[in-house]
Each structure stands twice: as structure tokens, then as C-alpha cells.
Amino acid sequence: MLKILACHNYYLIRGGEDQCFEDEVQLLRANGHEVSTLTENSGSITNGLAVATRLPWSRESYRKVTEAILKDKPDIVHFTNTFPLITLSGPAAAHDAGVPVVASMHNYRAMCASAYFLRNGKVCEKCLGSAGSMPAVLHKCYRDSHISSLAMAGTIAWQRGTNQWGRYIDLFCTPSRYASAKLIQGGFPRDRVVVKQNFVANSPLPGTGKGGFALFAGRLSPEKGLNVLLGAWRADSSLPPLLIVGEGPLADQATIASSGDSRIKYLGKLPLAKLLELMGEAICLLMPSIWYETFGRTMIEAYSKGTPVIASNMGCMAELVKDGTTGFLFEPGSSQSLAEAIHRLMKQPKLMSTFRSQCRQAFESDYTSEQNYQLLTQLYKAAIEIQKTSRK
Numbered sequence: 001m002l003k004i005l006a007c008h009n010y011y012l013i014r015g016g017e018d019q020c021f022e023d024e025v026q027l028l029r030a031n032g033h034e035v036s037t038l039t040e041n042s043g044s045i046t047n048g049l050a051v052a053t054r055l056p057w058s059r060e061s062y063r064k065v066t067e068a069i070l071k072d073k074p075d076i077v078h079f080t081n082t083f084p085l086i087t088l089s090g091p092a093a094a095h096d097a098g099v100p101v102v103a104s105m106h107n108y109r110a111m112c113a114s115a116y117f118l119r120n121g122k123v124c125e126k127c128l129g130s131a132g133s134m135p136a137v138l139h140k141c142y143r144d145s146h147i148s149s150l151a152m153a154g155t156i157a158w159q160r161g162t163n164q165w166g167r168y169i170d171l172f173c174t175p176s177r178y179a180s181a182k183l184i185q186g187g188f189p190r191d192r193v194v195v196k197q198n199f200v201a202n203s204p205l206p207g208t209g210k211g212g213f214a215l216f217a218g219r220l221s222p223e224k225g226l227n228v229l230l231g232a233w234r235a236d237s238s239l240p241p242l243l244i245v246g247e248g249p250l251a252d253q254a255t256i257a258s259s260g261d262s263r264i265k266y267l268g269k270l271p272l273a274k275l276l277e278l279m280g281e282a283i284c285l286l287m288p289s290i291w292y293e294t295f296g297r298t299m300i301e302a303y304s305k306g307t308p309v310i311a312s313n314m315g316c317m318a319e320l321v322k323d324g325t326t327g328f329l330f331e332p333g334s335s336q337s338l339a340e341a342i343h344r345l346m347k348q349p350k351l352m353s354t355f356r357s358q359c360r361q362a363f364e365s366d367y368t369s370e371q372n373y374q375l376l377t378q379l380y381k382a383a384i385e386i387q388k389t390s391r392k
Contacts, residue, residue, distance in 0.1 A: 003034045005074040009081045012042040016297035017106045021080040036072040040085035055155040058087045065093035078102045091168040100387035103169045111186040113141040113152040116291040171383040175295035176316035199372035206306035207280015213241040215282035220248030225288030231335030280305035287311035303363040308355040310341045
């Protein structure tokens with residue numbers, strides 16, 4: 001059995017990466033591995049400039065990871081998220097200690113100051129492959145600040161120019177083929193980027209889908225397409241009831257929509273168990289994101305409950321949703337196209353029943369704990385072999 005040090009920087013607003021970290025730790029422990037953890041919380045530093053200026057290097061993180069390795073003597077160190085407090089000095093400490101390093105890449109922050117390849121509600125790839133990332137400074141891509149963006153862009157350029165990621169990390173793990181391709185396009189070594197999809201722990205039982213409502217669940221922020229979602233309900237009075245679950249900077253918009261339209265109900269943040277219960281009763285899960293999602297955990301949570309997904313036809317959403325089989329894809333950013341996809345599903349009760357069966361089959365085939373455990377341990381073994389070979 002392996003001894004693993006699992007490191008993660010929790011986000012200010014809890015998201016899918018946080019859940020992935022916890023699920024993987026639990027999965028490894030349940031299978032007999034010894035897992036120690038080192039975590040930070042973004043709530044301890046919220047000023048944009050303060051975040052950006054500590055990104056190039058953190059002596060504190062280097063020290064903490066070094067001490068954890070000396071104490072626990074792990075066979076491998078796995079970083080789920082290093083932004084903003086752990087930084088690349090965490091992987092550097094593990095590398096310098098002679099321990100193999102795996103890094104999960106759940107967004108595009110290593111290549112894009114905003115982390116989303118998104119600007120003013122539109123896809124933007126101006127910094128992809130750019131040595132200086134200067135467009136990010138011009139457009140104030142990080143926290144709408146020239147100074148903070150300069151610090152962030154400078155960090156990305158330094159990391160890229162000096163091969164910091166490739167130097168300290170033995171294997172990069174992405175949750176989808178789409179995210180893997182983007183990483184390679186951005187200059188990461190093709191032979192050290194692997195795909196390991198996320199999973200839903202404990203295999204929830206499927207629901208009935210008879211709740212009569214559509215469901216949106218996720219971070220209430222611009223990249224998640226909340227405006228696209230609400231625009232569909234404003235324009236189409238025949239759409240079914242809509243439940244919105246989540247928290248974030250656009251929560252006020254959800255509250256206003258809920259108070260102005262009796263079909264819309266904003267539930268705020270819910271425990272995962274309650275969310276899964278709602279997913280099982282929903283007609284469909286809506287995923288109107290306008291950025292290149294690297295995975296979209298809520299989609300496989302919906303599949304686990306047998307619930308079809310209606311998603312934007314972009315990023316990994318076009319990879320996970322089999323159009324006409326486990327749901328429908330619609331034109332990104334189009335409220336009208338979203339509404340049409342919902343009506344298309346609702347008008348075909350027999351198709352909806354077929355979809356539910358096919359969604360559950362997709363979950364059981366690709367997204368259970370059992371499959372993921374095999375992938376995770378294979379990934380660790382590969383990283384150990386890469387480290388042995390590259391450091392001879």
C-alpha cells in the first residue's frame with residue numbers, strides 16, 4: 001500500500017475541486033492506503049494584489065511541505081489545487097525532497113490570468129502560448145485590476161519561461177480529454193499529461209425524475225452562464241419551474257429572479273446529500289457555462305441519479321454529454337437555444353425515460369469509485385516510474 005501526502009488549497013467559495021480532493025482522500029483511505037493531508041484556505045487572504053504578489057514563491061509553503069514529508073515519509077505527493085497559498089513552491093519542496101509529484105489541473109490558471117479563457121463573457125485565448133501574457137494586463141483579467149493582473153501575468157510568464165511546472169511535477173492529471181488537449185496546446189509536456197475523470201462517491205441510487213422542475217447547481221459566477229439561464233426564463237413563459245442551488249458573486253441576481261418569477265426558486269447552498277436528492281427528482285440538470293469547463297462535476301452527479309443534462313456545446317461539456325443519448329447540447333451563450341433544448345426534452349416523455357436509463361448506464365460505466373480507484377493508483381505508479389527514470 002502507498003503512503004500519500006495529499007495537498008490542497010480550499011477555495012473561498014466551495015467548489016467541485018474541494019469535493020474532488022476530499023473524495024479522493026476518502027477513497028484512498030477506504031482502500032487501505034495511508035493518507036496524510038496538508039491544506040490551506042483562501043479565506044485567509046482575499047486582497048487581489050496580495051494574492052498575486054505571493055504567487056511566484058512562498059517560503060512558508062516550501063517549509064510546510066518539507067516538514068510534512070520529513071514527518072510522514074510519503075511515497076508520493078498529490079497536489080489538487082495550489083492557488084493561491086500553496087503555490088508552486090509546494091511541488092518544488094516535494095521535488096527537492098526526492099518524492100514523486102502529481103498535480104491535478106482542474107482549470108487553466110497556469111496559462112490564463114483569469115483561469116477560464118474568458119473575457120467580457122466571451123472566450124479569449126490571447127494568452128495561450130503567449131510568452132508574456134501581456135493581454136491579461138491590458139484587459140485587467142485578474143480582479144479587474146492592472147496591477148494585480150500584472151503580478152499574475154508576470155508569474156505565469158516566469159513559470160512558463162523557466163519551466164517551473166515541468167521541472168517540479170512528474171505527472172499532470174486532467175479530468176477530461178478536452179482539458180488535456182488545452183494543457184498540451186499551452187506547452188505542457190504531452191507525455192506527462194494524463195486524463196483521470198472525476199467520480200461520485202458511494203454510488204447514489206437513481207431518482208424518479210418526477211419532480212417537474214429543471215435544476216441549476218453550481219457557483220453563481222459569470223462563467224457559469226447564470227445570465228443565459230435567467231434570460232431563457234425571462235423570454236419564455238412556458239418553461240417549467242426552475243430551482244437554483246449554489247452561492248457566489250451573482251447570488252443577488254438569483255434572488256431577484258426568484259422574487260420576480262414564481263417559477264424560479266433560489267435555494268442557496270445545500271448539503272451534497274440534499275442536492276443529489278433534488279437531482280434525482282429533476283427533469284434535467286442545466287449546465288449553461290460559457291467557458292471551457294474542464295469537467296463539470298454536477299453533470300456526473302446528475303448521471304448518478306439518472307437525470308439527463310442540457311449543456312453548452314463547448315469544452316468538456318460536449319465530451320461528457322452525448323447529444324441525444326444522455327441529454328442535449330445547445331448553442332453556448334444562447335438563452336433561446338437553451339429553452340428550445342428544454343422543450344425538446346419535455347415534449348418526449350418516452351425519450352426522457354430512455355435518457356434516464358442511459359445516464360445511469362454512463363455513470364456506472366465511467367464515474368464510480370471503483371473505476372476511479374484503479375485510475376488513481378495507476379496514475380501514482382506511473383508518476384513513481386517517471387520520477388525514477390528522470391532523476392537517474
